[in-house]
């Protein structure tokens with residue numbers, strides 16, 4: 001029983017830790033020395049052709065540590081690493097569903113999703129995309145959203 005809880009917590013910490021890793025990579029690597037891979041993600045849609053962006057290469061990059069965790073976790077006594085690998089995969093899936101599908105609508109799924117939190121995510125990432133340049137960006141994270149992107153509504157109305 002305790003081991004299940006332990007592996008569950010390892011998985012959860014990996015998912016949470018990945019939000020920080022993604023923020024760090026986005027701010028210091030993608031807007032740093034690998035800007036040439038990330039640049040096309042900051043171009044408006046009408047200037048792009050095709051489904052894929054160079055930016056998608058980062059999915060492959062993040063798959064490497066995840067794959068290593070699966071391999072090492074299953075082939076050594078460090079079995080817990082398997083759950084780090086699973087956590088990284090879960091975060092990758094969340095990132096894809098929120099960032100690529102919900103925000104950028106690469107697939108037309110769950111567009112009707114609407115809540116204070118989902119709007120805050122949209123605003124925060126919209127603020128990130130307001131800049132097309134490598135420097136002076138803001139809001140590099142995805143799920144952890146600054147308080148300023150949450151707008152209080154004074155009156156709840158059914159039409160809003």
Ligand SMILES: [Zn+2]
Pocket residue numbers: 026030031038042128137
């Ligand atoms: Zn960016």
Ligand SMILES: [Zn+2]
Pocket residue numbers: 041099104125129
């Ligand atoms: Zn984006």
